[in-house]
Amino acid sequence: MKHTIHTLNKAFDHRVRLGVMAVLLGQSDPVSFNELKETLDLTDGNLASHVAALEKAGYVQVSKQFVGKKPNTTYTPSSEGKQAFQEHLNALEKLLRG
Amino acid sequence: MKHTIHTLNKAFDHRVRLGVMAVLLGQSDPVSFNELKETLDLTDGNLASHVAALEKAGYVQVSKQFVGKKPNTTYTPSSEGKQAFQEHLNALEKLLRG
DNA sequence: TTATCAGCTTTGCAAAACAAAGTGCTTTTA
DNA sequence: TAAAAGCACTTTGTTTTGCAAAGCTGATAA
Numbered sequence: 001m002k003h004t005i006h007t008l009n010k011a012f013d014h015r016v017r018l019g020v021m022a023v024l025l026g027q028s029d030p031v032s033f034n035e036l037k038e039t040l041d042l043t044d045g046n047l048a049s050h051v052a053a054l055e056k057a058g059y060v061q062v063s064k065q066f067v068g069k070k071p072n073t074t075y076t077p078s079s080e081g082k083q084a085f086q087e088h089l090n091a092l093e094k095l096l097r098g
Numbered sequence: 099m100k101h102t103i104h105t106l107n108k109a110f111d112h113r114v115r116l117g118v119m120a121v122l123l124g125q126s127d128p129v130s131f132n133e134l135k136e137t138l139d140l141t142d143g144n145l146a147s148h149v150a151a152l153e154k155a156g157y158v159q160v161s162k163q164f165v166g167k168k169p170n171t172t173y174t175p176s177s178e179g180k181q182a183f184q185e186h187l188n189a190l191e192k193l194l195r196g
Numbered sequence: 197t198t199a200t201c202a203g204c205t206t207t208g209c210a211a212a213a214c215a216a217a218g219t220g221c222t223t224t225t226a
Numbered sequence: 227t228a229a230a231a232g233c234a235c236t237t238t239g240t241t242t243t244g245c246a247a248a249g250c251t252g253a254t255a256a
Contacts, residue, residue, distance in 0.1 A: 003117055003121050003137050003138055005114060005116065005117035005138055005139075008113045008116075013112070013113055014212090014213085015103040015106045015111055016103060018103065018106075018193065019103035019193060022193050022194050022196070026195075026196040032233095033233075033234060034232090034233075034234090040102075040103055041102065041103075043214075043215065043216080044233090044235070044236095045214075045215070045216080045235080045237090046213075046214060048234070048235055048236080049212090049213080049214085050213090052235095053212095069223065070222080070223080070232075070233070071221080071222080071233055071234070072233080072234095073233080073234060073235090095116065095117060095120050096187070097124075098121075098124035112243090112244090114244090130202095131202070131203060131204090132202075132203090135203095141245075141246065141247080142202090142203070142204070143204080143205080143245075143246070143247080143248090144244075144246075145203095145204095146203070146204055146205080147205095147243095147244080147245085150204095162203090167253070167254065168201075168202070168253080168254080169201090169202055169203070169253075170202080170203095171202080171203065171204090
């Protein structure tokens with residue numbers, strides 16, 4: 001019965017990134033920077049750095065447009081992101097059930 | 099629908115500490131340093147520092163005895179540890195289900 | 197007596213986390 | 227029209243965390 005914590009994905013091994021993924025996957029529509037920021041109660045810089053990490057890993061896609069005259073950045077999970085996250089959750093469950 | 103990642107317990111917000119708790123809670127008997135080390139595949143120092151953190155938080159109890167003539171350190175989750183861990187898992191589930 | 201085991205502690209470095217302030221651009225608002 | 231405010235960052239600087247590797251202690255086995 002190997003408790004291999006090493007199959008947990010480091011990209012998701014932090015509450016902020018976990019929260020970001022949970023929010024994105026819980027919504028069928030893209031989620032904006034400000035929605036994320038308020039939902040997760042984070043500072044701008046903190047959120048920006050964590051989503052940047054997820055983007056760099058290829059787990060979220062970023063799209064920038066204008067809503068009316070206001071800039072609006074939204075995030076969606078990529079298909080690799082969805083899969084990697086699911087695998088992470090599976091590994092978590094496995095770990096927690098021995 | 100508040101995705102409050104802030105209810106996650108920082109003491110368990112790391113794969114090693116998560117693994118330690120999972121192992122300890124999965125076993126009805128105390129678990130030795132070496133069992134933990136092998137099960138989780140960690141170096142001495144790394145394991146030592148993480149269990150020290152859990153001990154400092156009051157989440158695991160440490161007992162030192164001799165088995166035959168060899169020293170043997172074992173770990174058990176405290177009742178606060180069990181409760182806190184359960185709450186952490188509840189918070190996790192809640193987060194993951196919106 | 198040299199080596200080995202258990203269980204740490206120390207050292208030293210690198211990466212990560214975070215808050216706070218700054219930035220550039222646009223748009224309200226007074 | 228000048229000041230304020232919103233969006234989405236980036237930069238700066240500090241603190242915290244993680245980790246491997248080496249060292250250490252006290253005991254035993256070879």
